[in-house]
Structures are given as structure tokens and as C-alpha cells.
Amino acid sequence: MATRTAGKPSTRRVEKRRSTRERLIIATMIGIPTLLVVWLVWLPAIASFLLSFTRWNGFKLSSIEWVGVQNYKDITTIYPPFWPAIQHNVIWLVFLFVFPTILGMLLAVVLDHEMWGSRFYQTAFYLPVVLSMALVGFIWQLFYSTDQGLINEVFGSKVDWYGDPSVNLWAVLVATAWRHTGYIMLIYLAGLKGIDASLREAAAVDGASEVKTFFHVIFPVMRPINLIVLVIVVIESLRAFDLVWIINKGRNGLELISALVSQNVIGEATRYGFGSALAVIMMIISSVFITIYLRIVFREERR
Amino acid sequence: MTGSGSLDRRSSTVPASVQALGRRSLLRGALGAGALLGVPTLLSSCGGGDAKPSGSGGGASAKAGPVKFGMNEAKGSGPAYERLSAMADAYAKKAGVTVSQNAVDHNTFQESISTYLQGTPDDVFTWFAGYRMSQFATNGQIADLSDVWPIDGMSDAFKKSATAEDGKQYFVPSSYYPWAVFYRKSVFEKNGWSEPKSQDDFMALMKDMQGKKITPFAFAAKDAWAPMGTFDILNMRLNGYDFHMELTKGKKNWDSPEVRRVFETWKTMLPYQQENALGRTWQEAATSMAKGECGMYLLGTFVVDGVPKETQDDLDFFTYPALDQSIGADALDAPIDGYCVSANAQNEDAAKAFITYLGSAEAADVANNSASAPFIAANSNASTAKYGALQKKSVEVVQNAKSIAQFLDRDTNADLANTVITASLQEFLKNPDKIDSITTSIQQQAKSILG
Structure with missing residues (x-):
């Protein structure tokens, strides 16, 4: 701050005095959040990393036992739910990206036209978003229940929607999509409303069709919104947890890394070392996406 | 006319408890950092608490005092809550002390038990017999109750269910269901x-x-x-x-x-x-x-x-x-439900006095007379007047059984x-x-x- 005027000795003293106070303020403003971040993010992360090389039941610190990479070895070799969980997380990401995101965008584009009843549709599509995931799981249980569920009742089928491991992941993804679509729709709708009307007019004057206008004019202008949507999808799929936890605690076809971590450390099981190793694996996967995201954001800023 | 309400399991389709569970789990995740780093202080304070002047009080002679009671049934959740609450109230009246009730949703209580015991647990809390109990005894989380035993009306089988690896009792049975x-x-x-x-x-x-x-x-x-x-x-x-x-x-x-x-x-x-x-x-x-x-x-x-x-x-x-x-x-x-005293209890004598009452036939009768459905009391002196046909038969079946296991997940x-x-x-x-x-x-x- 003071560097540019550093050449003038008269103002230097003033600068110096001000900068002591400023420095103090800056130090506090940076210090407190830094402390919080270190306390709430870095220390637990480092502790998890260290614990992942131990066996500990969480009771006495003296009972922590160093086991090296045993936990990682066990996870990848003799822990059956691990590889399915990785696979399910990837499916989750791809599915969220392909179906609800595109559907949400489409709905937003359609609802952007001031047609009759668009307010009603907006509310209807957005409604699931305000529900907690736990409630979403419960609502869909009413549809999916084998013996008493709506779907089997109406179609006379006998599909075990939540229990059959070959269909339950997809059943859960549909329930997630039901909520996710409205979310994307609203974000996109807000973005579309913010677009300068003259752009559309200019495109119309040039004789561009509706579809062409969207892909060649609107979509590129929406770049910041698209980026937000992309990030939301990635975050949502990595933190996917509540729904499967409500349904069957992330077992039997619904394994997700987050659920496995919880199974091992939350609840009665107290495999802190093993659970930490799973959490570290999850952290590594997340950091790949976070790095990509940050790179995009910084490149954007540099422009 | 309904059976044991003190069931180990709750509906996974109840939205209220489901929401509470979700919220608790997430909260716990967020607070994990603090909890983890708070452990050393807790342990040192617990070490000091362990050096209590015990032996003096205990059994029926333990001096009554204010106690905190952790109950694994949420307020208004049904007969199981009514029974626990009625016993606590009756004891408070009888002994002239305050019993503060801490009613927690059943599954939430069970799932957070290890963090609960390491934090500031209530003096007396509801728990289960079997390995689920004895592992806390081994880890020094619950108090030795061998001076509370023998309890009038409790058979040897129940005493066995209250005994941990070290041969001492750490548990007082309340009820069971086959x-x-x-x-x-x-x-x-x-x-x-x-x-x-x-x-x-x-x-x-x-x-x-x-x-x-x-x-x-x-x-x-x-x-x-x-x-x-x-x-x-x-x-x-x-x-x-x-x-x-x-x-x-x-x-x-x-x-x-x-x-x-x-x-x-x-x-x-x-x-x-x-x-x-x-x-x-x-x-x-x-x-x-x-x-x-x-x-x-x-x-x-x-x-x-x-x-x-x-x-x-x-x-x-x-x-x-x-x-x-x-x-x-x-x-x-035939899983047995009952009570433990936490190792960090503020007043262990008062906690022992309360738990002695909870194991008595008197407490079981109070519970069964006040609630809309009775449990099958572990204490054989308890009245069976309120039992339905199923419960009378349950008593018979369990008495005739030579060996009683807790349940796979309670024994393992x-x-x-x-x-x-x-x-x-x-x-x-x-x-x-x-x-x-x-x-x-x-x-x-x-x-x-x-x-």
C-alpha cells in the first residue's frame, strides 16, 4: 500500500504511522479467519491424515497404535464396500451432470419465456429444493416401498426399489435428480433474467433462430453461471450422503465414500484409524476437483 | 397391551427422528475437530474423578442426591419414555432429590454413545447388556457397580448379564424381550x-x-x-x-x-x-x-x-x-435393557442410590402402572398384573430357557x-x-x- 509513495520522505512518516494501525487491523482481519481455518480445517485434516496410519478406538489417547499403511492396505484389499463406493461416486457425478443439469437448464430456458402459469411451474419445480435430503428420502420411500409403495401399487410390479442392489442406486439418483433439477433451474433462470435484452433483439434482427440464439449468444454470455453450475454439480456429488444414509446407511448397493467414513467413525463403531484413512482418500479425490476448479477461477480472474 | 416398547430399534420411516438423526450426524461431523482436540483435557479430568473415595457408599446404603438421568427415549415417543420418566419422577419424590431428565431420540442416543461418554455424560444412563456394556467397562467409561449387587429379585442370569470381563458388575438390568x-x-x-x-x-x-x-x-x-x-x-x-x-x-x-x-x-x-x-x-x-x-x-x-x-x-x-x-x-x-453409571458421574453415591432404585421391583411397578404399555421387568418380584398374554408367555419362555444370548450386535x-x-x-x-x-x-x- 505504502510502496508507491515511498519515495517522498514527508509523507512517509504519516504512511508509517497509519500503516502501524492498518497493519494491526489487517493482522486481526487476517489472523482470526486464519486461526479459524487452521483450527477447523487444517488441524482436523492433518489429524485425520496422521490417524489414518493408526488403529484407535477413540477412548484413550494412550491406546492409539501405529499400524503404518495397514488401513490403506485393508481398504483396498479386504474391505468389500470400497471399490463399489468409488464406482458409485463416479456414477453419481456423471448422472447429476448429464440428466438433472441439462433438464434444469432446459426448464429454465422454457420458463424464461413469459408464458401463462410460469410462476406456478417455477414454484413447483423449485419446491423439492427447500426440503431436506432426509425428507426427500422419506417422501420417495412412499413411492418405492416394495409392498406398500405407490409405484408397485400402480403398475402391479414387484420391484424392490430400495433393496435390490441393481436398481437402488438409480432409484436414489432419480430422487436426487428430482431435487437437483429445481436447484439448477433456479440458478439458471436467475442468470437468464440478467441477460441484456438488446442481445436477443440484435440476434433476432440478424435473423438468428431461437436455438441458434441460445447456443451462440446466450450460452457464451452465461459463462459465469455455467461455471457455478459446474462447481455445484461436482460439490453436490462429492458430498452425496444424506439420502443413502437415510435409506440404508450406505450399504447394499448404495455405498458411497462419505457413507463408509460415517459407518466407521459415527455411530457405535469407532474405527477412527480406518475411518480416517477413508476420509483421506476422499480428501485426495476432492482435491483433484478443487484444484481444477481453482485453476479455472484464477485463469478467469487473470483475463 | 403392546409389548416391549423399549425395543432396540426404531422405525426408519419416522420423518421426525430421521431428520434429527441427519442433523445430529452432520453437526457431529462439523464439531469433530473440537471434540478430537478436547480429548486430552477430558481424560485428565476423568483420571482425577477415578480416584474417588468409593467403598464407603454403595448398595442400598448409598446416599441419595441430585442426579442427571440420560434416557434413550425422546419425550413423547411412547410407553418407553413414559416408563423412564415415571420412574425418575417417583424416585425424585421418594428420595426428595432432583432428577434432571435428558431425553434423547433412541437411535441418536445409541449412535452418539461414544462421544456422549467422552463428553459430559449424565450420571445414570440407559444402556444394554452384553459386549456393548462390557467394552465400556474395559475402557473405563462406566463405573463399577459391584457394591450395588446382589439386587433383591434379580436372578443369577441377570447378574451374569451385568458382569464385564473383569468379573465385576457394571450394569443394572431393567427389562428384556425375547x-x-x-x-x-x-x-x-x-x-x-x-x-x-x-x-x-x-x-x-x-x-x-x-x-x-x-x-x-x-x-x-x-x-x-x-x-x-x-x-x-x-x-x-x-x-x-x-x-x-x-x-x-x-x-x-x-x-x-x-x-x-x-x-x-x-x-x-x-x-x-x-x-x-x-x-x-x-x-x-x-x-x-x-x-x-x-x-x-x-x-x-x-x-x-x-x-x-x-x-x-x-x-x-x-x-x-x-x-x-x-x-x-x-x-x-432375549436382549436385556438397563442402566449404567458413567465413570465421570458428578456424585457417584447419588448415582448408585438412583440406579439401585431403578433395579428394584418398586421402580418396575411404578413404570408399568404409569405407562400405557408395560415392559417385562427383569426383577422377578415385580408385579405381573399389567402384563398381557404375550408378556406372560415371554416370562415363561425366558425362565425355561437354559441360556440367554443378548443379540449378535450386542454380544460382538x-x-x-x-x-x-x-x-x-x-x-x-x-x-x-x-x-x-x-x-x-x-x-x-x-x-x-x-x-
């Missing part, structure tokens, strides 16, 4: 069926049911603990109670021929069980028995909570018949039960042909967990 085969009397009467006395009777009965297009056994496995009941009874019928205890204590291997035989036998029984069990809750399975679609259901007496009111009086049960004459049919699962190391066995039983139900690889996998993981 697991048995439930059926509807009217359905059996209509079809001319009777309770099977032998394996041949049993097989004939199931075949006849199938012939009449009734699925012999209702079965649910969405809640991962539910299929453990079937595993337990087959294991105890084929290998006996002692094997069950040795297996759960890690002294016998999960890939042993005995365990494989249990799975092999279960495989032959699968055609008699309701299909698609992995997506079904126990309430739904109970409903299908109530509707007459299924003939029988192996569950704890809390099955009555899953059937409509008008069907409850129509329920009856029998113990699972012998599958091996040399083993017999004198063992069964919690890490193994909750992260390995649950998933493996579900895997077996999905792929009954993979018995070898499933049992091998359990054993590998058991070895890694138990060290």
Missing part, C-alpha cells in the same frame, strides 16, 4: 396348523403354508440388524449357545465349518422366506404377517408395534424348534458388528451361493479389527 416366532392365532386355526414341536413338524408346516400360497416366513433386512436374529437362532440351534458366545468374542473363526453350516442351512430356508427382503423394513414385514400374507415372523416381542391394534390380541409365538437333537432348543436371544465387538457383519449378512442374502467368499471375507476383516 426373540421368537410370531404368528396369528386365527390364521393358524383357520388352516388347522399348530405350533411345531420338532424339526419335522416345522418343515411340514412350512411346506403346507407354501401349498396354501402363504409365504411361511415374513422377512426384512433393510435394517441391517434384522437378519442377525435369523443368523443367531440358526447358530444357536446348530452350534449351541457356547459357540455363539465364543464366536462373538472372537475365540472362534467366522470361516469355520460351523459358521458355514449356519449359512448353508439358512440357504435351504431362503425359499420359505419373503423375497426382496433387502428393501423391506421390519414394520412392513410385520404388516404382511398381520395381513395373513405370511404365516410367521421371527422377531422380538416389539413386533406388536408393527401390527394394527386389532391384530395385536391375535398374536402368539413359539420358540424356534430344535434343528439338532444333541443341541436342543433351550437357547434364545461394535466395530465388527456394525461395519462388517451387517454388510456381510446382506451380501449373503443377495448372493446365497457365495458363502465361502463371504465367510472368508468376514474372518479377514475380523482378524484386522480384533487384532
Whole structure:
């Protein structure tokens, strides 16, 4: 701050005095959040990393036992739910990206036209978003229940929607999509409303069709919104947890890394070392996406 | 007229508890950092608390004082809450002390037990017998109650259930509920069926049911603990109670021929069980028995909570018949609920005075007289006036049983039960042909967990 005027000795003293106070303020403003971040993010992360090389039941610190990479070895070799969980997380990401995101965008584009009843549709599509995931799981249980569920009742089928491991992941993804679509729709709708009307007019004057206008004019202008949507999808799929936890605690076809971590450390099981190793694996996967995201954001800023 | 309300399990379809659970889990995740780093201070304070001047008080002579009571039933959750609350109130009045009640949702309480015990637990709290109790004793989380014992009216079997590895008692039983085969009397009467006395009777009965297009056994496995009941009874019928205890204590291997035989036998029984069990809750399975679609259901007496009111009086049960004459049919699962005193109790004497009261026949009577449904009291001096027919029979069945197991997940190391066995039983139900690889996998993981 003071560097540019550093050449003038008269103002230097003033600068110096001000900068002591400023420095103090800056130090506090940076210090407190830094402390919080270190306390709430870095220390637990480092502790998890260290614990992942131990066996500990969480009771006495003296009972922590160093086991090296045993936990990682066990996870990848003799822990059956691990590889399915990785696979399910990837499916989750791809599915969220392909179906609800595109559907949400489409709905937003359609609802952007001031047609009759668009307010009603907006509310209807957005409604699931305000529900907690736990409630979403419960609502869909009413549809999916084998013996008493709506779907089997109406179609006379006998599909075990939540229990059959070959269909339950997809059943859960549909329930997630039901909520996710409205979310994307609203974000996109807000973005579309913010677009300068003259752009559309200019495109119309040039004789561009509706579809062409969207892909060649609107979509590129929406770049910041698209980026937000992309990030939301990635975050949502990595933190996917509540729904499967409500349904069957992330077992039997619904394994997700987050659920496995919880199974091992939350609840009665107290495999802190093993659970930490799973959490570290999850952290590594997340950091790949976070790095990509940050790179995009910084490149954007540099422009 | 409903049975044990103090069931171990709660509906997973209740939205309120479901929401609470979700919120709690997430909160706990966020606070993990603080909790983790707070451990050293807690431990040091607990070390100081351990050096208490004990021995002076205890048993009936323990001096009453204000206590905090942790209850694993949420306010207004039904008879189980009413009973706990009534006992606490009655004691407060009798002893002239304050009892502050801390009512927590059943599943939430159970799932947060280890963080609860390491934080600032209540002086006296509700818990379960079995390994689930003794592991806390080993880790120094709960207080030695051997000076509270013997308790008037508590049999040796109950004393055994309250005893940890070191031979001392750490628990006071309150009530229990047996697991048995439930059926509807009217359905059996209509079809001319009777309770099977032998394996041949049993097989004939199931075949006849199938012939009449009734699925012999209702079965649910969405809640991962539910299929453990079937595993337990087959294991105890084929290998006996002692094997069950040795297996759960890690002294016998999960890939042993005995365990494989249990799975092999279960495989032959699968055609008699309701299909698609992995997506079904126990309430739904109970409903299908109530509707007459299924003939029988192996569950704890809390099955009555899953059937409509008008069907409850129509329920009856029998113990699972012998599958091996040399083993017999004198063992069964009858989980015991009760109380512990936390090692960090502020006033251990007051806590012991309260827990002594809770184990008495007087407390059981207060509970059963105040609540809309009674429990089966562990104390044999308690009045049975409020018991329904099912409960009277339960008492009889449990008294006649030679050995009583708690339940697979109450007798086993919690890490193994909750992260390995649950998933493996579900895997077996999905792929009954993979018995070898499933049992091998359990054993590998058991070895890694138990060290």
C-alpha cells in the first residue's frame, strides 16, 4: 500500500504511522479467519491424515497404535464396500451432470419465456429444493416401498426399489435428480433474467433462430453461471450422503465414500484409524476437483 | 397391551427422528475437530474423578442426591419414555432429590454413545447388556457397580448379564424381550396348523403354508440388524449357545465349518422366506404377517408395534424348534435393557442410590402402572398384573430357557458388528451361493479389527 509513495520522505512518516494501525487491523482481519481455518480445517485434516496410519478406538489417547499403511492396505484389499463406493461416486457425478443439469437448464430456458402459469411451474419445480435430503428420502420411500409403495401399487410390479442392489442406486439418483433439477433451474433462470435484452433483439434482427440464439449468444454470455453450475454439480456429488444414509446407511448397493467414513467413525463403531484413512482418500479425490476448479477461477480472474 | 416398547430399534420411516438423526450426524461431523482436540483435557479430568473415595457408599446404603438421568427415549415417543420418566419422577419424590431428565431420540442416543461418554455424560444412563456394556467397562467409561449387587429379585442370569470381563458388575438390568416366532392365532386355526414341536413338524408346516400360497416366513433386512436374529437362532440351534458366545468374542473363526453350516442351512430356508427382503423394513414385514400374507415372523416381542391394534390380541409365538437333537432348543436371544453409571458421574453415591432404585421391583411397578404399555421387568418380584398374554408367555419362555444370548450386535465387538457383519449378512442374502467368499471375507476383516 505504502510502496508507491515511498519515495517522498514527508509523507512517509504519516504512511508509517497509519500503516502501524492498518497493519494491526489487517493482522486481526487476517489472523482470526486464519486461526479459524487452521483450527477447523487444517488441524482436523492433518489429524485425520496422521490417524489414518493408526488403529484407535477413540477412548484413550494412550491406546492409539501405529499400524503404518495397514488401513490403506485393508481398504483396498479386504474391505468389500470400497471399490463399489468409488464406482458409485463416479456414477453419481456423471448422472447429476448429464440428466438433472441439462433438464434444469432446459426448464429454465422454457420458463424464461413469459408464458401463462410460469410462476406456478417455477414454484413447483423449485419446491423439492427447500426440503431436506432426509425428507426427500422419506417422501420417495412412499413411492418405492416394495409392498406398500405407490409405484408397485400402480403398475402391479414387484420391484424392490430400495433393496435390490441393481436398481437402488438409480432409484436414489432419480430422487436426487428430482431435487437437483429445481436447484439448477433456479440458478439458471436467475442468470437468464440478467441477460441484456438488446442481445436477443440484435440476434433476432440478424435473423438468428431461437436455438441458434441460445447456443451462440446466450450460452457464451452465461459463462459465469455455467461455471457455478459446474462447481455445484461436482460439490453436490462429492458430498452425496444424506439420502443413502437415510435409506440404508450406505450399504447394499448404495455405498458411497462419505457413507463408509460415517459407518466407521459415527455411530457405535469407532474405527477412527480406518475411518480416517477413508476420509483421506476422499480428501485426495476432492482435491483433484478443487484444484481444477481453482485453476479455472484464477485463469478467469487473470483475463 | 403392546409389548416391549423399549425395543432396540426404531422405525426408519419416522420423518421426525430421521431428520434429527441427519442433523445430529452432520453437526457431529462439523464439531469433530473440537471434540478430537478436547480429548486430552477430558481424560485428565476423568483420571482425577477415578480416584474417588468409593467403598464407603454403595448398595442400598448409598446416599441419595441430585442426579442427571440420560434416557434413550425422546419425550413423547411412547410407553418407553413414559416408563423412564415415571420412574425418575417417583424416585425424585421418594428420595426428595432432583432428577434432571435428558431425553434423547433412541437411535441418536445409541449412535452418539461414544462421544456422549467422552463428553459430559449424565450420571445414570440407559444402556444394554452384553459386549456393548462390557467394552465400556474395559475402557473405563462406566463405573463399577459391584457394591450395588446382589439386587433383591434379580436372578443369577441377570447378574451374569451385568458382569464385564473383569468379573465385576457394571450394569443394572431393567427389562428384556425375547426373540421368537410370531404368528396369528386365527390364521393358524383357520388352516388347522399348530405350533411345531420338532424339526419335522416345522418343515411340514412350512411346506403346507407354501401349498396354501402363504409365504411361511415374513422377512426384512433393510435394517441391517434384522437378519442377525435369523443368523443367531440358526447358530444357536446348530452350534449351541457356547459357540455363539465364543464366536462373538472372537475365540472362534467366522470361516469355520460351523459358521458355514449356519449359512448353508439358512440357504435351504431362503425359499420359505419373503423375497426382496433387502428393501423391506421390519414394520412392513410385520404388516404382511398381520395381513395373513405370511404365516410367521421371527422377531422380538416389539413386533406388536408393527401390527394394527386389532391384530395385536391375535398374536402368539413359539420358540424356534430344535434343528439338532444333541443341541436342543433351550437357547434364545432375549436382549436385556438397563442402566449404567458413567465413570465421570458428578456424585457417584447419588448415582448408585438412583440406579439401585431403578433395579428394584418398586421402580418396575411404578413404570408399568404409569405407562400405557408395560415392559417385562427383569426383577422377578415385580408385579405381573399389567402384563398381557404375550408378556406372560415371554416370562415363561425366558425362565425355561437354559441360556440367554443378548443379540449378535450386542454380544460382538461394535466395530465388527456394525461395519462388517451387517454388510456381510446382506451380501449373503443377495448372493446365497457365495458363502465361502463371504465367510472368508468376514474372518479377514475380523482378524484386522480384533487384532
